[in-house]
Amino acid sequence: MIDLRSDTVTKPTPEMRAAMASAEVGDDVYGEDPTINRLEQRAAEIFEKEAALFVASGTMGNQIAVKVHTRPGQEVIAEERSHVFNFELGMAGILSGVTFRTVRSSDGSGHPTWDDISAAYRPGDDHEAATALIWLENTHNMGGGTVMNAEHCAEICENAHKLGICVHIDGARIFNAAVATGSSVVDLTRHADSVQFCLSKGLGAPVGSILVGTEVFIAEARLWRKRLGGGMRQAGIIAAGGLLALEQSPQRLIEDHVNARTLANGLAQLDGIVIDPERVLTNIVIFDVSGTAKTPTKICDELRRHGVFASGWDHSIRMVTHRDISADDIPAVLQAMRQVIN
């Protein structure tokens, strides 16, 4: 099978499994798991933030961030296709009691400008909920793995801070953004109040995400993790895979980006498919199939019979490259696509 549904499907490497099997562990709720402590310390160092917290998933990290940065009745400004707004089961409403004010990015990238955001800002009055948080996503998943550069992010953070508003980055794939821009994750996130990044996507760890931010933010986040049932005791067993992923995987993400671009170039040649390969800068390839005679669901069903897994919705199909996809798989995917759409 060539599984392009997501970079979440990667399996731990033999080296990760070995590190996990021999991980030093303790009770993390007592702060005594040495492997968790090392992972959190390394994450804080790598992002040059005061502190870090290991959480079960990207969703858990994001939702804790919403909770800590807001009070019930406030509003979060997020891009309309953002993960937090679309794919986290309405949890920001349930847990934090906030509403979203969504904005569209004028260039379709998923990365709103300060002008896009400031038009949605509300200070709060007798009728309107006050904006408490600005939410950025880098890379932007549904935008097609698009990247926000360091200057763009800095400008938003600077303006938000002038208004007394916090900025969180859903950096599920921030290391992909770093590779694509040639900037460090520090530069891409320097002015943000908090960042969530996933160990279990392109970095290839089996489980987990990290939240980074100030000591005060992380101390509060730790309480919310516990309240949510995320105090995971001897979690060093899973953190050991994450630690290895964090140290070793960022360097190899370029391979996924090259494979994604090759895939996009090939797809652009096929009748009925619309994609601009120049916009594929990381590992996510989203293309429009409305010019073919088949729906995305039908195409995905038929691809499966050729051994290729992808996801489809509306008029589009998403294919995500990752560690378990090799350059040799790309011609096979294109061949399967050709057979399915003809």
Ligand code: TLP
């Ligand atoms: N994204 C998944 C699906 O949920 C769509 C995927 O396959 O891409 N932020 C972003 C930008 C994400 O893409 C995801 C997962 C998350 C947060 C949530 O991470 P997890 O799955 O660890 O809760």
